[in-house]
Amino acid sequence: MIDDPILFGSAALGLLVLLIAIRMPIAYAMILVGGIGVMLVNGSALVLNQLKTLAYGQFSIYDLSVVPMFVLMGALASHAGMSTALFRAANAWLGRLPGGTAMAAIAGCAGFGAVCGSSLATASTMGKVALPELQRAGYDGALATGTLAAGGVLGILIPPSVVLILYAIIVEANVVTMFAAAMLPGLLAVLLFLGVVALYATLRPAAAPRGGALPAGELREASLGVLPVLAIFGIVLGGIYGGLYNPTPAAAVGVALVWLYGALRRRIGWAELGAALRETAGTAGMIYLILLGAELMKIFMSRIGLPQATADWILASGMAPMTVMLLLLAALIVLGCLMDSLSMILLVIPFFWPVLTELNGGLYTGPEGAFGMSTEELKIWFGILALIVVELGLITPPVGMNVFVISSLAPGVPMGRTFRGVLPFFGAELLRVAILLALPGLTLWLPRLLAG
Amino acid sequence: MSASASRTGLPLAVERAATLWAMAGGALLLLVVAINVASVIGGLFGKPFAGDFELTEVGTAVAVFAFLPFVQITDANVSADIFTQRAPVRLVAAFGLLAALVAMAFALLLGWRMYLGMLDQKSYDYTTAIVQFPHWIAFLPILASIALLALCAAVTAAERLARIAAPGH
Amino acid sequence: QEYTFKLHHFLSANSPTHTDTVAPWARAVEEASGGRVKIEIFPSMTLGGRPPELVQQARDGVVDIIWTVNGYTPGQFPRTEVIELPSVFVNDVTAANLALSEMFESDLAEEYKGLEVMFLHVHAGQAIQMRDTEVRRPGDLAGKKLRIPTRTGAWVIEALGASPVAMPVPELPPALQKGVVDGALIPWEIIAPLRLEQQTDYDIEGADKERLGTTAFQMSMNAARWAELPDDIKQAFRDASGPEWLTEMGRVWRENDDKGIEMAVAAGNTHITLTEEETQAFRDAVAPVVDRWIEEVSGAGIDGAALVEKARALVKEHASAQ
Numbered sequence: 001m002i003d004d005p006i007l008f009g010s011a012a013l014g015l016l017v018l019l020i021a022i023r024m025p026i027a028y029a030m031i032l033v034g035g036i037g038v039m040l041v042n043g044s045a046l047v048l049n050q051l052k053t054l055a056y057g058q059f060s061i062y063d064l065s066v067v068p069m070f071v072l073m074g075a076l077a078s079h080a081g082m083s084t085a086l087f088r089a090a091n092a093w094l095g096r097l098p099g100g101t102a103m104a105a106i107a108g109c110a111g112f113g114a115v116c117g118s119s120l121a122t123a124s125t126m127g128k129v130a131l132p133e134l135q136r137a138g139y140d141g142a143l144a145t146g147t148l149a150a151g152g153v154l155g156i157l158i159p160p161s162v163v164l165i166l167y168a169i170i171v172e173a174n175v176v177t178m179f180a181a182a183m184l185p186g187l188l189a190v191l192l193f194l195g196v197v198a199l200y201a202t203l204r205p206a207a208a209p210r211g212g213a214l215p216a217g218e219l220r221e222a223s224l225g226v227l228p229v230l231a232i233f234g235i236v237l238g239g240i241y242g243g244l245y246n247p248t249p250a251a252a253v254g255v256a257l258v259w260l261y262g263a264l265r266r267r268i269g270w271a272e273l274g275a276a277l278r279e280t281a282g283t284a285g286m287i288y289l290i291l292l293g294a295e296l297m298k299i300f301m302s303r304i305g306l307p308q309a310t311a312d313w314i315l316a317s318g319m320a321p322m323t324v325m326l327l328l329l330a331a332l333i334v335l336g337c338l339m340d341s342l343s344m345i346l347l348v349i350p351f352f353w354p355v356l357t358e359l360n361g362g363l364y365t366g367p368e369g370a371f372g373m374s375t376e377e378l379k380i381w382f383g384i385l386a387l388i389v390v391e392l393g394l395i396t397p398p399v400g401m402n403v404f405v406i407s408s409l410a411p412g413v414p415m416g417r418t419f420r421g422v423l424p425f426f427g428a429e430l431l432r433v434a435i436l437l438a439l440p441g442l443t444l445w446l447p448r449l450l451a452g
Numbered sequence: 453m454s455a456s457a458s459r460t461g462l463p464l465a466v467e468r469a470a471t472l473w474a475m476a477g478g479a480l481l482l483l484v485v486a487i488n489v490a491s492v493i494g495g496l497f498g499k500p501f502a503g504d505f506e507l508t509e510v511g512t513a514v515a516v517f518a519f520l521p522f523v524q525i526t527d528a529n530v531s532a533d534i535f536t537q538r539a540p541v542r543l544v545a546a547f548g549l550l551a552a553l554v555a556m557a558f559a560l561l562l563g564w565r566m567y568l569g570m571l572d573q574k575s576y577d578y579t580t581a582i583v584q585f586p587h588w589i590a591f592l593p594i595l596a597s598i599a600l601l602a603l604c605a606a607v608t609a610a611e612r613l614a615r616i617a618a619p620g621h
Numbered sequence: 622q623e624y625t626f627k628l629h630h631f632l633s634a635n636s637p638t639h640t641d642t643v644a645p646w647a648r649a650v651e652e653a654s655g656g657r658v659k660i661e662i663f664p665s666m667t668l669g670g671r672p673p674e675l676v677q678q679a680r681d682g683v684v685d686i687i688w689t690v691n692g693y694t695p696g697q698f699p700r701t702e703v704i705e706l707p708s709v710f711v712n713d714v715t716a717a718n719l720a721l722s723e724m725f726e727s728d729l730a731e732e733y734k735g736l737e738v739m740f741l742h743v744h745a746g747q748a749i750q751m752r753d754t755e756v757r758r759p760g761d762l763a764g765k766k767l768r769i770p771t772r773t774g775a776w777v778i779e780a781l782g783a784s785p786v787a788m789p790v791p792e793l794p795p796a797l798q799k800g801v802v803d804g805a806l807i808p809w810e811i812i813a814p815l816r817l818e819q820q821t822d823y824d825i826e827g828a829d830k831e832r833l834g835t836t837a838f839q840m841s842m843n844a845a846r847w848a849e850l851p852d853d854i855k856q857a858f859r860d861a862s863g864p865e866w867l868t869e870m871g872r873v874w875r876e877n878d879d880k881g882i883e884m885a886v887a888a889g890n891t892h893i894t895l896t897e898e899e900t901q902a903f904r905d906a907v908a909p910v911v912d913r914w915i916e917e918v919s920g921a922g923i924d925g926a927a928l929v930e931k932a933r934a935l936v937k938e939h940a941s942a943q
């Protein structure tokens with residue numbers, strides 16, 4: 001069986017699912033299957049030797065240092081009362097609408113996504129902020145947690161996005177172009193998500209209690225209360241886009257400003273700082289352990305040659321280009337059920353992209369390519385589509401990281417209900433993939449505009 | 453999440469140690485934040501902070517390792533309860549025991565291997581590029597973190613074993 | 622095949638280094654062995670870890686062969702650094718490659734513990750690539766943040782009054798795009814794979830393609846794996862890594878370097894070739910780097926001055942027509 005990568009790989013993935021099903025923490029399930037898999041293929045000495053440096057190397061990846069910082073920033077922000085201010089403002093404007101509080105959560109996730117490059121961080125940070133508010137407003141558990149698990153995905157879909165940067169590096173695309181390409185599809189996601197909430201609230205009014213309109217004075221006060229928050233987010237975001245700093249220093253500046261804000265308002269003392277650090281420790285430690293597990297899984301799959309075997313098989317099959325595209329996206333959705341997006345991009349794209357390049361007629365093909373566009377544009381289009389389906393994995397069972405994160409924040413809501421609550425958003429995402437597949441211009445319009 | 457209310461004696465001491473250790477990691481994270489803020493402010497005045505990249509990398513790594521025992525003792529790892537919601541309490545505790553044993557075995561294995569890794573880093577003189585910080589020094593607090601992780605996993609394993617053995621379920 | 626090797630490196634499968642040097646070398650070894658050797662290439666760190674871990678992966682036998690930048694593991698290969706120094710390397714890749722090969726047994730081998738070096742080589746030399754700064758004098762770089770992978774390069778940058786930032790090369794485009802760095806000391810060859818021309822406006826080099834030093838690379842095998850190979854297989858690796866190959870590498874790097882700058886100019890970048898006078902100002906500014914290196918390695922008991930002299934003489938001896 002070890003000689004047949006596809007059979008062996010499938011067996012290992014099956015074991016992974018089984019371990020996860022019996023409540024093995026996802027990180028340890030991946031560490032176990034990945035580690036033992038490599039042992040079976042290449043012997044235990046190899047795994048033992050790689051473990052001498054692997055964890056230290058993974059934990060010291062510069063681009064990941066933004067994760068604990070943004071988690072800390074979010075934790076400090078909620079202790080500073082900032083999240084409540086933010087929520088009151090969003091709710092003051094949107095609360096009157098059907099499902100308004102959930103819409104405010106979506107808007108908050110989108111806003112947070114504009115400064116955060118990670119879905120998990122967005123889900124956990126905005127979850128901490130918005131979940132208590134949704135529960136206080138009497139929202140149904142499934143809708144509340146589902147909205148936040150789905151909204152967290154916006155952290156990656158709206159630039160900046162760590163996953164998109166990694167994709168750009170792997171396929172040698174321009175990062176600014178990729179960010180530009182993600183813009184309209186990202187806005188489309190926000191609109192579709194808001195639509196889902198509105199529809200849900202209209203069909204099941206009991207699940208989303210409607211808030212009353214606020215008196216004009218309170219509306220103004222709530223709006224003004226959010227100004228410091230907007231200023232801080234503006235400095236963080238403005239610094240990134242203005243070229244002052246990259247996301248890590250930006251997050252550091254954000255942590256410092258939020259802390260200052262909380263200290264000046266006498267909301268953050270040593271006790272609150274300690275609490276924020278404990279929250280950061282739990283969330284960041286959990287995320288990094290998963291990344292380590294994902295790296296071991298990636299090593300295992302590379303070593304048995306699973307990605308390569310799949311690529312060879314596809315090229316040999318003589319399928320139509322669009323069929324292959326759909327199959328690749330479907331494969332990413334399936335893989336997304338088991339792995340985190342970052343590792344999936346790192347593992348699969350280096351093998352998928354060459355297949356698409358060949359199908360389109362080579363690296364330097366112009367607009368006459370088999371996909372009806374140049375390879376350069378195919379790179380952009382596929383990147384955005386892959387980004388979306390990879391992120392879908394975060395909200396699909398059995399392993400939906402965003403759902404897990406939100407579930408850990410909402411002990412009263414069983415995970416099954418969260419998965420049910422996320423289902424309508426999953427449908428909206430499939431609709432979005434269909435729209436973007438049918439209309440490549442939607443993705444390519446802004447990059448083309450920028451290219452002149 | 454927090455079991456501190458029910459913990460006494462050694463388990464409580466271990467939990468407090470893990471929390472304190474995570475706080476120390478948090479303090480280091482704040483130091484990394486300060487370095488980055490200093491780098492941004494310095495950059496505004498044309499005096500960038502040399503080595504901010506590598507200090508961020510090393511500092512974050514050491515901090516995150518210090519978080520791992522806290523993650524274990526507070527059961528902050530993500531796991532799926534969807535398939536086992538209706539399973540008997542003892543069976544769930546048995547699954548929990550298995551998970552804790554895997555965590556403990558992995559921590560012991562990782563500690564052993566990273567100890568050897570540290571010796572490599574030291575004997576081959578691996579350093580960072582600009583401030584030439586020797587990497588092996590970072591391994592010292594990391595090894596302490598991993599030892600504490602193993603201890604925390606042992607405590608959680610013992611607690612779940614007790615739950616399996618407990619009468620009245 | 623009787624002997625299978627896993628070759629691990631950090632660049633993508635589309636990079637010129639992969640397609641024009643790593644892959645052709647692997648195929649040449651396979652051919653020289655009469656088909657008894659198979660080298661599987663794993664690009665983009667697909668076997669796990671980060672670029673700085675490659676050397677240790679080869680030492681531990683996690684992979685069989687690595688291609689990497691010596692400078693990603695600073696302080697590991699101090700003797701080999703001699704070739705990276707400005708004024709030791711000027712503009713001749715082939716001569717530098719051949720000089721490294723001749724110095725290897727006598728002067729460099731001892732620092733490659735646990736590794737069997739297949740060959741060492743350099744790139745076309747550090748040119749200055751700037752986001753939006755026109756550079757004609759060393760003073761133009763004062764206070765700028767420049768990316769560099771090696772400590773010798775970091776000293777060059779400090780000598781120019783700028784501030785060095787170390788990061789693996791794949792992280793460079795986003796860093797440039799966001800202004801984390803103002804530029805980089807890096808050859809033109811990398812322009813095409815990373816599309817650097819989209820992030821930069823100015824490309825600067827000295828008269829007659831003179832560069833501010835270079836970077837050393839290694840293709841190395843796990844020492845134990847090498848030791849157990851029969852002589853004829855060893856010979857296949859040696860045959861594929863001899864002077865002919867080193868000369869071919871020099872040609873390929875030069876050619877890809879020229880292609881890179883052509884691409885940047887076509888995209889509207891300004892290619893500045895410094896005048897002889899301007900070049901001299903840069904030579905003077907970075908001259909202390911050689912002394913700094915000699916002093917630094919003397920701490921490890923290495924006679925740096927003798928290495929500099931020897932390397933300069935060998936580079937001169939092998940000077941090729943540019």
Ligand code: NA
Pocket residue numbers: 112113114115116117118154155156157158159160161
């Ligand atoms: Na984002």
Ligand code: NA
Pocket residue numbers: 336337338392393394395396397398399400401
């Ligand atoms: Na999933």
